[in-house]
Amino acid sequence: MRREMNGVTKGRFEFLARKPIQQKNIWCWRDVKKSKTKMFSNNDEAVINKKLPKELLLRIFSFLDVVTLCRCAQVSRAWNVLALDGSNWQRIDLFDFQRDIEGRVVENISKRCGGFLRKLSLRGCLGVGDNALRIFAQNCRNIEVLNLNGCTKITDTTCTSLSKFCSKLRHLDLASCTSITNLSLKALSEGCPLLEQLNISWCDQVTKDGIQALVRGCGGLKALFLKGCTQLEDEALKYIGAHCPELVTLNLQTCLQITDDGLITICRGCHKLQSLCASGCSNITDAILNALGQNCPRLRILEVARCSQLTDVGFTTLAKNCHELEKMDLEECVQITDSTLIQLSIYCPRLQVLSLSHCELITDDGIRHLGNGACAHDRLEVIELDNCPLITDASLEHLKSCHSLERIELYDCQQITRAGIKRLRTHLPNIKVHAYFAPVTPPPSVGGSRQRFCRCCIIL
Template sequence: MVRQQNGVEMNGHGRKTKTPDIALAPIRNGSSSSNGHPSSSSSTWKMSRVFSESDESLINRKLPKELLLRIFSWLDIVALCRCAQVSKSWNVLALDGSNWQKVDFFEFQVDVDSGVVENLARRCGGFLKNLSLSGCQAVGDSALSTFAQHCNNIEKLDLQSCKRLTDRTCQSLARHCPKLQVLDISSCPPITDQSLKALGHSCPMLTSINISWCDLITVNGVRVLTEGCANLKIFIAKGCVSLGDEALFNIARFCPEIELLNLQGCRNIQDEGMLEIAERCSKLKYLCISNCSHVTDQTLLSLAIHCPNLVTLECAGLSQLTDAGFQALARSCHYLERMDLEECILITDASVSQLAAYCPSLESLSLSHCELITDDSIRHLGSSPCSSETLTVLELDNCPLITDQSLDHLMNCHNLQRIELYDCQLITRAGIRRLRNHLPNVKVHAYFAPVTPPPSSGGTRQRFCRCCVLL
C-alpha cells in the first residue's frame, strides 16, 4: 500500500520499529474560540517569544520566525520530531499545532498506542483536521474519546481495522465533532447500529462513510444515518451481508446526491433496491455490485436510463447479466472509464463491440472468465477511439477462445500498460513477443503450463525425478 506524501502525510510499505516521539514540549494547541477559529487571546503562543536575543544560530537570526514555521509545515512526522530535538526554539516551532493539521500514522501502525493518540490530541487540538489511524489495532475507545474532546474541528478520520473500537468511539465523535465529513470505520467488527444512529443525529456534514465488513450493522442504522446526513455522497458497505433492498430504499430516499456506492458482497441486494437507486440518484458515478448474485439486466437497463454520468461499473460474478443489459448501458453511458465484467459468463462479443463503439473514454476493462469472448471482440476494441487514446488495462484471464490474433489487434493501443492473459491456452510466446516489440512498455502477465515430458523409453527405472537438475 502506497500513500502520496503531502505535508506530514506518510508514505510507506514497511513498518517502523520506533514510534515518533510527539511528547516533547508544550505547543500551541489551536483551541477554538466561540467563532470556531483558534483563539488569539494574550495567553496563547507568541511568535516573538520563541527566540531569545542571545540566540547564536545563524538561521535563527537571519530568517523570520514566521518563515521558519512555514518551512516546518512541509516536513513529515519523523522530520518534525527530529527538528524538535535540535533546540528549545525549534522544539516550539516543530511542535506547533499548525504543523499537525494532517497526520497519517500508517508507517507506525504497529507501535501507535492509545497514549500516542491522546498526546497528539492534546497538542494539536483544534488545528487537527485530518487523521489516519488505519491499522492501529492498539488504539481503543478511551484514546478516541480524548481525541474527540480536544480535536473538535476534525473533518477526515480513518479508523480502518482499529478492531478494538466500539460504539463508544462514534458516540464521542458525534458528541464533540460536528464538522466531521469523512469517516472510515471499516473492519471494526464491534461497531453496531448505535454508531450510525449517533452519527446521523449529530454529524449533518458527513459526506462519506465506509462501514465495510461491519457485520453487526443493519438497515436500522442505515435508516437513521441517511435521514440525518442528506449530503452523503459516498457510501461503502462491502461485505455487509445484513443489508438488503430496504437499506437501498433509505439511501435513495434521503441521499439523492450519492455519487459513489459500493455494495460488493451484499448478497441480499436485488433488482428492486437497485431500481430505486438508479431512479433517484441520477448523479451516480461509481457503482460496485460485484457478487450481488441476484441482480439481473433490469438493473443495467435502469442505470442506462437514469444514470448517464456513470464512470465506473464493477459487476464481477453476476452470472445473470447478458448482452441486452450491457448494450443498453454502453449506448447511454458514454463516460464509462472502468468496467469489471469478470465472470459475467453470458456476455458475448456483442457487449464488447458496443462498449468499443460508444465509450471513447474506456481505460480499464476486465473480461476474465468470460468464456464466450473471441478475437472479434478484441478486433473491435483495437480499432475503437479508446484504443489509441485511453485504454491502459485489459484483463483476459481464462478466455479460452482468445488467440494471438487478439494481440495483433491491440498493437494500436499505444497507452496500454498491462494485459492479463493467464490460462489463455491459445496465446503463444511468439504472439506476446510481437506485441512487446510494438508496445515495449506494456506489462504482460501470462502463464504457460509446462509441457508434459514423453514417457521414458526402456524398462529401467529413473534414478531422479524429471524436475531435478544435476550440476
C-alpha cells in the same frame, strides 16, 4: 534495543507527542516575528536560521509529515519550537507505526494538536480503543477526516463520542470495525450532519434500521461503502435512494441479499452516481443496467463481477447512455459476447480499464472492434482477458494500436503463444504482460534407477 520507526525511536516519538502545547508555543507569523530574538540565541542559530525568516521556516515546516517533524524537533531548540507548533500538526497518518500506537499516544497527540487537527489516520492501529478516542474527540473538535479502518477494539461508544464532540466530521472510515452496530449510525446521524463519506465495510451487524437512521440525519452523503454488510436488504437501498440525492459513490460488494428492486431505487434517486460496485450481487439482472442507463449518465465506474445474469442486452442500453464510462469490471459475466464489446467500442470513448476475466464467449472479433474503437488509441490502459479460451494471438495483433496500454492479463488463455506476446511487445515495449506457460514435460528417463529431483526441489 529500542525499535526505530523511520529514524525516530518509539520512546522519542511518544515523548514528542506527550509534550503539551503551551499557549506561548502556538505561533502565527506575527508571533514568530515578535519572538525572533527570544527564540534563537546566538549559540543556537545556524546558517539556515540566519538566512531564512522564521515565518518562512514555519511555513516550510507546515508541509512536513509527522516523522520529519519529529526529526526536526531534535535539531535545535529553535527548530523544536517550530516543529512542535500546533499549526503544523493538522494532518497525521500513523499507519507506519500501527504496531506501536497505543491509546495513550492518541490521547497525547490529541492534547498536543487540539483544535488544529483536521485529519488523522489510525488505520490498522489495533491497540487503540474507545477510551482513547473519547479523549481524542473531546480535544480535537475540528476533526474533519478520521480513518479508523481495522481498529477492531472500538465499539459504538467511539461513535457516540464523535457524535457528541465532532460535529465537523466529514469523512469517517470504520471498515472492519466489526463491533459497530446500528447504534453507531444513529449516533452519527444525530451529531455529524456534515458527514459526506462513510465506510462501514465488513461491519456485518449493520441492518436496514441503521441505514435508515443514518441517511435521515446525513442527507449530504456523497460516498457510502457497504462492502460485506451481508444483512442489508433492498429496504436499506430504498432509504438511501430517498434521502441521498448527492450520492456519487456506492459500494455494495457481496451484499448478497440485494436485488433489482433496491438498486433501481438507487438509480432513480441518485442521478449524480459516478461509481457503483455491485460485484457478487448475483441476484441482479439487466434491469439494473437499464436503470443506470436511463438515470445515471455520469457513471464512470461499474463493477459487476460475478453477476452472471447480466447479458448483452443490458450492456447495450448502458453503453448507449453512459458515455463517460472509464472502468468496467465484468469478470465472470459469463453471458456476454462480442456484442457487448462492439457497443463499448462505439459509445464509450473514455474507457481505460476493462476486465473480461472468465468471459468465455469473447472472441478475437470482439477484441478487434475494441482495438478499432474510440477508446483504443489514447485511453485504454488495462485489459484483463485471463481465462478467455477463445482468444488467440490475433487479439494481440488487434491491440497493437492501443498506445496507452500498460497491462494485459492472459493467464490460462490456451491459444496465446510466446511468439504472439513477443510481437505485441515490439509495438508496446513498456507493456506488462501477465501470462503463464506450462513448462515443457521432460522425456521419460531411459534406464537407471537413480532418484531425480526437479530444479526447484534442488534449490529448496
